[in-house]
Amino acid sequence: MTLRDTISDDLMTFYDTSSGxxxxxTSGSNEIAGHFFNDFESNDLSDYAEVDDSDPLFRIRESDxxxxxxxxxxxxxxxxxxxxxxxxxxxxxxxxxxxA
Numbered sequence: 471m472t473l474r475d476t477i478s479d480d481l482m483t484f485y486d487t488s489s490g491x492x493x494x495x496t497s498g499s500n501e502i503a504g505h506f507f508n509d510f511e512s513n514d515l516s517d518y519a520e521v522d523d524s525d526p527l528f529r530i531r532e533s534d535x536x537x538x539x540x541x542x543x544x545x546x547x548x549x550x551x552x553x554x555x556x557x558x559x560x561x562x563x564x565x566x567x568x569x570a
Contacts, residue, residue, distance in 0.1 A: 477561040481531050493546075495528060498539030504530040504565075506545050526550060526567040535563055543567065 485492045485503040492503040507527040514520050528545060541552040543565070554566035 481561055485531055495543045495545040497537060497543050500537040500539065502530055502534045502537050502543070504528045504534075526569070528565045528567060529562055530565065532557060532561050532563050538565075542570065 483489075483491070485505075487494050487503050492505055495502045495504055495506070505528070507529070508524050510522070510524050512520060512522050526545075528543060528550075535555070538552060543550045543552060545567075549570040550567035551570045552565045553568045556564040556566065558564065
């Protein structure tokens with residue numbers, strides 16, 4: 471067993487949907503466990519302008535990356551397009567999303 475396999479096995483608990491640590495996204499007919507982040511941000515551009523935005527992210531195990539079909543995910547009944555993959559070199563990938 472390689473170190474990458476050991477890390478992937480250790481991450482199983484963190485991505486266990488039955489314990490509430492993770493939630494399920496769908497891509498095609500595939501289910502992918504992960505952690506969804508959609509934090510709201512308010513940015514002041516000047517004294518007179520403010521931009522409100524959110525930056526949806528979905529963190530998954532790197533081994534689940536092949537389950538994503540056509541760069542599309544559905545999370546909490548909302549369809550997203552994967553616009554960027556950010557591997558963390560620890561067996562996980564953070565997917566930057568855009569609402570489709």
